[in-house]
Amino acid sequence: MALYHIGFGPEDLGPTPPTLALLSGDPQRARHIAETRLKGVRVLSENRGLNSYLGFLPNGRPVLSATSGMGAPSLSIVVNELVQVGIRTIIRVGTSGSIQEDLPPGHVVISKAALCRQGAAHDIAPPEYPASADPFLTVALVEEARRLGIPHALGLTASVDTFYEGQERTGSANPHLLRALRGITEEYRQLRILNYEMEAGTLFKMGNVYGFAAACVTGVIAQRTRDERPLLDVKGLAVERAIDLALAAAARFA
Numbered sequence: 001m002a003l004y005h006i007g008f009g010p011e012d013l014g015p016t017p018p019t020l021a022l023l024s025g026d027p028q029r030a031r032h033i034a035e036t037r038l039k040g041v042r043v044l045s046e047n048r049g050l051n052s053y054l055g056f057l058p059n060g061r062p063v064l065s066a067t068s069g070m071g072a073p074s075l076s077i078v079v080n081e082l083v084q085v086g087i088r089t090i091i092r093v094g095t096s097g098s099i100q101e102d103l104p105p106g107h108v109v110i111s112k113a114a115l116c117r118q119g120a121a122h123d124i125a126p127p128e129y130p131a132s133a134d135p136f137l138t139v140a141l142v143e144e145a146r147r148l149g150i151p152h153a154l155g156l157t158a159s160v161d162t163f164y165e166g167q168e169r170t171g172s173a174n175p176h177l178l179r180a181l182r183g184i185t186e187e188y189r190q191l192r193i194l195n196y197e198m199e200a201g202t203l204f205k206m207g208n209v210y211g212f213a214a215a216c217v218t219g220v221i222a223q224r225t226r227d228e229r230p231l232l233d234v235k236g237l238a239v240e241r242a243i244d245l246a247l248a249a250a251a252r253f254a
Contacts, residue, residue: 003081007045010085018062020089020254021082022246027051027067034065061254072120072202079206089213089253093246096197097222099189103153105223105234108242109195110141111157111216116201118161124205131204134213141217144248150241155194159201167196169228217242
């Protein structure tokens with residue numbers, strides 16, 4: 001029976017069901033991965049914009065290219081249901097903003113753990129519960145980045161709930177940030193956090209609580225030490241690098 005949000009069930013996954021999912025926030029990215037990087041692709045569902053596709057890697061192993069939607073609440077629903085249909089490894093493929101001067105747009109970030117400032121994660125585990133990526137999957141991402149010559153950084157990510165206030169953006173409809181958020185980017189920079197994004201912390205906690213392997217690779221599309229705005233001219237390159245890296249690591253674990 002199809003699960004309510006993702007729109008498909010275990011019976012839709014065929015005789016050799018996948019155990020690994022590449023998870024994108026953007027449904028167009030999930031479709032792009034399926035249509036340009038996988039073979040024998042079949043649409044599982046495009047319910048609620050949570051597009052999911054079943055396909056095969058060049059080595060013949062089945063994988064899902066799925067959509068989490070934006071932010072941790074939506075991701076938590078999708079991930080829960082993916083685990084219900086048999087997924088045991090999830091690699092998030094996304095975008096992020098660098099907060100370190102030596103991490104420019106076009107590079108990728110491999111997150112080994114997250115500072116998790118996300119409400120959804122509090123329903124999964126206590127705030128002090130570690131938001132850490134699977135170490136073996138993370139090492140595979142690093143090794144593949146080196147093999148492919150993809151410029152990358154391994155480190156800590158700040159996972160927050162909001163794109164504007166939570167990432168200390170003042171050039172929005174609400175320039176009046178709460179006192180607790182003023183200067184938070186510089187504070188995180190001093191804590192050697194590499195980047196902002198909006199899903200990894202909750203994904204990592206879910207992986208540790210549910211017992212699946214979770215990892216995250218994001219293309220850097222903003223340099224927050226210089227400008228609040230994403231740089232659209234490098235987004236394509238950054239995303240393609242993140243996809244290349246995720247697929248290379250997936251081939252080891254699918």
